Amino acid sequence: MSAVQLPVATPPVTQGFWRRALRNHSFVLGGLLTLLLVAAAALSLAWTPHNPYDVNIPVRLQGPSGTYWLGTDPYGRDIVSLLLVGARASIVVGVIAVGIGLVVGTAFGLLASARRGWTEEIIMRVADFGFAFPAILSAIMLTAVFGPGMVNAIVAIGIYNIPTFARITRASANAIWAREFVLAARACGKGAFSITMEHVLPNILSVLIVQATIRFAIAILAEAALSYLGLGTQPPQPSWGRMLSEAQTLLFQAPMLAVYPGVAIALAVLGLNLMGDGLRDVFDPRLARKR
Amino acid sequence: MSVFLFKRLITLVATLVGASVVVFLVLEILPGNAAQILMGPDASPEAVQALATKLGIDRPPVERYFSWVGGMLTGNLGDSYAYSTPVSELVLERLSLTVPLAVLAMAMTALIALVAGIYAASRHNKLGDVGVMAASQVGIAIPNFWFAILLILLFSVQLKWFSAGGFPGWGEGIWQGLRSLLLPALSLAVVQSAILARITRSAVLEVLREDFVRTARAKGVSERGTLWGHVLRNAMIPVITVAGLQFAELLAGTIVVESVFYLPGMGRLIFQSIQNRDLIVVQNCVMLLAAMVIIVNFVVDVLYATIDPRVKASDI
Numbered sequence: 001m002s003a004v005q006l007p008v009a010t011p012p013v014t015q016g017f018w019r020r021a022l023r024n025h026s027f028v029l030g031g032l033l034t035l036l037l038v039a040a041a042a043l044s045l046a047w048t049p050h051n052p053y054d055v056n057i058p059v060r061l062q063g064p065s066g067t068y069w070l071g072t073d074p075y076g077r078d079i080v081s082l083l084l085v086g087a088r089a090s091i092v093v094g095v096i097a098v099g100i101g102l103v104v105g106t107a108f109g110l111l112a113s114a115r116r117g118w119t120e121e122i123i124m125r126v127a128d129f130g131f132a133f134p135a136i137l138s139a140i141m142l143t144a145v146f147g148p149g150m151v152n153a154i155v156a157i158g159i160y161n162i163p164t165f166a167r168i169t170r171a172s173a174n175a176i177w178a179r180e181f182v183l184a185a186r187a188c189g190k191g192a193f194s195i196t197m198e199h200v201l202p203n204i205l206s207v208l209i210v211q212a213t214i215r216f217a218i219a220i221l222a223e224a225a226l227s228y229l230g231l232g233t234q235p236p237q238p239s240w241g242r243m244l245s246e247a248q249t250l251l252f253q254a255p256m257l258a259v260y261p262g263v264a265i266a267l268a269v270l271g272l273n274l275m276g277d278g279l280r281d282v283f284d285p286r287l288a289r290k291r
Numbered sequence: 292m293s294v295f296l297f298k299r300l301i302t303l304v305a306t307l308v309g310a311s312v313v314v315f316l317v318l319e320i321l322p323g324n325a326a327q328i329l330m331g332p333d334a335s336p337e338a339v340q341a342l343a344t345k346l347g348i349d350r351p352p353v354e355r356y357f358s359w360v361g362g363m364l365t366g367n368l369g370d371s372y373a374y375s376t377p378v379s380e381l382v383l384e385r386l387s388l389t390v391p392l393a394v395l396a397m398a399m400t401a402l403i404a405l406v407a408g409i410y411a412a413s414r415h416n417k418l419g420d421v422g423v424m425a426a427s428q429v430g431i432a433i434p435n436f437w438f439a440i441l442l443i444l445l446f447s448v449q450l451k452w453f454s455a456g457g458f459p460g461w462g463e464g465i466w467q468g469l470r471s472l473l474l475p476a477l478s479l480a481v482v483q484s485a486i487l488a489r490i491t492r493s494a495v496l497e498v499l500r501e502d503f504v505r506t507a508r509a510k511g512v513s514e515r516g517t518l519w520g521h522v523l524r525n526a527m528i529p530v531i532t533v534a535g536l537q538f539a540e541l542l543a544g545t546i547v548v549e550s551v552f553y554l555p556g557m558g559r560l561i562f563q564s565i566q567n568r569d570l571i572v573v574q575n576c577v578m579l580l581a582a583m584v585i586i587v588n589f590v591v592d593v594l595y596a597t598i599d600p601r602v603k604a605s606d607i
Contacts, residue, residue, distance in 0.1 A: 125302075129309050131588065132581045134543035141314070144565045144573045145322045217432070224434050225547050229562070241434075248440055248551070251448050251455070258444060262437035270432035 020282045027278025033271025041087040050078035052085045052238050061254050070260055073243070074250060079257070082238040083264050089150070089239040090268060093223040093232070094216045096154045101161020102212055108162070109169025110200065113177060114192040123166060130163030135222040143231045153232040157222045161215055168211055172204040206283035213276035217269040224265050240265050295596055303589045310581045311363075315356050318574040324348070328568050329372055346372075346571075359574075368575045373567035378575050381560060386579075388458060389549070389556035392472050392479075393541045399480035400487055400541070401534060407484070408491025408530075413518065415496060423488065430485025435544055439478035439551040446474060456553035475552045479544050483537045490533045494526040501525070528599045535591025539584040546580075 021027050049069065056076035063071045070079040108127070112120040133141075139156035146152050176182060177200065185195050226232035227241030235242065240261040247257035322328060326343035343349045346369075347358070362368055368378035411423035447455040453474055461468045498504065499522060507517045546558030553559075557576055564572035 125305070126309075128302075129306050131539075132306060132310050132585045133313075134540065134584070136543045136546050137577060137580055140546070140561055140565070140573070141317045141577055144318060144570060221434050225436060228434075228436050229547060229550055244437060244440060248443075251440070251444055255444050255448060258437075258440050262434065262440070265434050265437065266429070266432045269434075270429065273428065273432060 017282065021278070024278045024282055026274045027282060030271045030274025030276070030278055033267055034275050037087055037268045037271060038091065040084050041091045044081075044084035044088055048078070048081035048084050050081045052077055052081035053236050054078075061250070061257075071254075071256070073246065073257060074254075079260055082243060083240070083260060085238045086240045086243065086261065086264065087268070089227070089233045089237065090220045090223060090265075093150065093154050093157065094219040097157035097219045097223075098161060098212050098215050100155070100158030101165045101215060102208065104158075105162040105165025106169045106208060109166040110173055110196050112166070112170045113173035113200070114196050120170070124170065127163035127166045130160070133160065135160040136225065139222075139226050139231055148231045148234060150233045150237070153223060153226045156226075157219050160222075161219070164215065165208070165211065168207060169204060172207045173200050176200045176203045206279075210276050210280045210283065213272055213279060217272035217276070220265065220268055220272070296593065299589060299592055303585065306585050307582060310585060311360060311578060312356070314574060314578045314581065315359060318570055318577065319348075319355065319359075320352055322570065325570055328570070363575070363578070369571050371564075371569055371572050373564065373569040373572075378572055381572065382557070382575060382579060385555065385557045385560045387461065388472075388554055389542075389545050389558070391468075392476055392545050392549070392554070392556060393538065395469070395472055395476040396479035396483070396541050396544075397534070397538050399476055400483040400537060403480060403484035404487030404491055404534075405530075407488040409495060409518070409523070411488065411492040412495035412499070420492075423492070427485040427488050430481055433482060435478050435482045436547045436551050438481055439475065439548055442474045442478055443551070456551070458552075458554050471552075471554075475545075475548045475554060478551070479541055479548055483541060483544075487530065487533060487537060491526070491530050494529045495522055498522045498526045528595065531598065532591060532595055535587055535594070538587050542580060542583055542587075 021031075054077060056072075058076065059068070059072050060074050060076040061072060062068055062076075065071070068078050068080070070083070072078055073082065108123050112123040135157050138159055139153055142152040142156050143149075173196075182195060182199055185199055190198075223232055223239070224241035224244070227239040228245045230242075230245065232241060233239035243261040244258060247254070247261070250257060319325070324339065324343065325348050326339045326346060327334070330339055330342060340349070348355065350358075359369075366379050368382065370376065371378050371381055374381060407423050407427070411420045414420045443455050446453045454471065456471075458471050459467050504517060504521055507521050508514075512520065545556060546561065548554075549556040549558035550562065557580065561573055561576045564570075564576070
């Protein structure tokens with residue numbers, strides 16, 4: 001035993017992670033649904049039942065059958081293949097848009113927390129102001145100027161994510177800066193940058209992971225809405241939102257076409273949200289007991 | 292209170308100015324020559340120049356910015372290129388649909404959320420609670436425009452109770468107008484109320500653990516009296532904050548839902564204007580929506596401080 005009891009950081013979040021995670025119902029169910037989403041997208045890279053780009057008018061609007069498991073759309077394309085490839089658009093948009101928000105927002109949040117004073121004030125006021133532009137609104141601005149497209153949708157959703165991550169990072173980081181082990185690190189002569197990298201960031205990682213999962217779900221919803229409006233993923237690239245807007249014109253002839261893509265979106269979002277909730281409980285067991 | 296209000300007012304004005312600068316930069320400076328965009332690449336340079344002079348976009352940017360802001364403050368938003376009518380008239384006409392839609396949706400959200408949230412909290416960890424929580428988890432995951440389509444499938448295609456979209460206008464009587472806003476408002480409300488119900492539930496549960504609730508019970512106040520007289524008043528603080536933020540979400544959500552139901556509101560105006568390259572309409576509509584979001588957030592902040600005096604003491 002050492003003579004001086006030095007304050008130590010909390011144990012890493014990975015300790016006993018899987019043991020606790022697998023006992024959490026939300027995490028397991030959400031994880032399975034998320035896995036399904038990723039598997040669908042991955043599978044579509046290698047194989048789909050039919051070519052999703054093949055227009056085949058003679059077999060248009062067919063019901064489910066052995067050849068077309070969920071039937072065909074008004075262009076005679078296979079619904080299952082479209083759904084599988086559509087998962088790709090959701091994942092690509094989600095990963096990049098959340099990535100933009102996570103990297104930029106966290107960097108600003110950490111900077112605000114490390115510098116305090118005016119830097120913090122300015123960053124936070126600018127972040128507040130970001131909330132005035134919901135994703136749809138910033139996407140509309142970008143579309144009006146640069147035209148509709150997947151890249152603009154990603155950028156719009158990404159920008160929308162930045163203030164959220166900045167706020168959460170700052171709030172969590174400020175709590176870490178107030179802890180004794182940071183004081184100890186400062187007493188040892190460490191600078192703000194190395195304290196941020198060695199102590200603050202690892203300790204707020206769990207909060208960021210949970211937030212990223214939930215933001216991923218929101219990004220999928222936003223991408224679907226933008227594609228539905230014709231501002232996101234463009235044809236012929238399949239996307240769930242676009243499938244819904246095409247299906248809406250055929251509600252009387254083929255109502256089920258409007259059901260499948262919506263179920264796909266809802267399951268993906270539900271999975272990510274449940275996984276986020278589960279992760280939060282796993283990372284912070286005190287919170288789970290309190291509820 | 293006055294110092295708090297003053298500080299908040301300054302923030303409000305600064306945020307509005309910031310938003311207007313962003314909207315101006317993105318929609319008026321970034322696209323380059325708006326006259327060229329409107330007339331297409333084949334237009335003669337003289338014609339483009341003539342239109343630029345007519346639209347006033349050959350002036351320096353700073354001057355244009357101030358004349359735009361000045362126009363907004365006096366209600367003169369310029370003329371729409373595509374419709375050849377004042378933008379302010381177009382916007383006012385569309386707002387008479389979008390604002391009632393958002394307000395109706397918010398009222399439904401609050402009603403569903405409070406009932407479900409309070410019920411879940413009063414049945415904590417029992418079947419009713421678990422049911423409400425599971426339903427809300429699903430509600431959060433459903434895209435509002437898909438739920439709108441499902442409502443059309445059920446109530447218009449199958450049951451034929453409502454028309455599948457469109458708006459007769461308020462001239463046909465308030466009931467006819469409200470009737471066509473009912474499904475759109477419901478589709479907006481379901482998702483938001485799922486979120487708000489969770490907040491309500493956890494806020495009520497939080498307050499139920501407080502000492503004063505135990506005191507109220509101990510002095511013989513009935514369970515119902517405790518809930519209504521002591522718990523709800525205190526639990527409403529976080530609920531109102533979130534509801535305010537949701538109103539902003541609802542306003543943005545109307546853009547999508549108006550498209551689903553073919554409602555001639557702000558959202559559709561923005562889309563048509565994007566297709567017509569009518570950037571002046573887009574610019575003013577986006578600014579108006581952003582301003583509404585900012586002002587609602589300001590009102591929530593002030594309301595929050597009015598309900599909870601601790602906010603003023605600790606914060607700001």
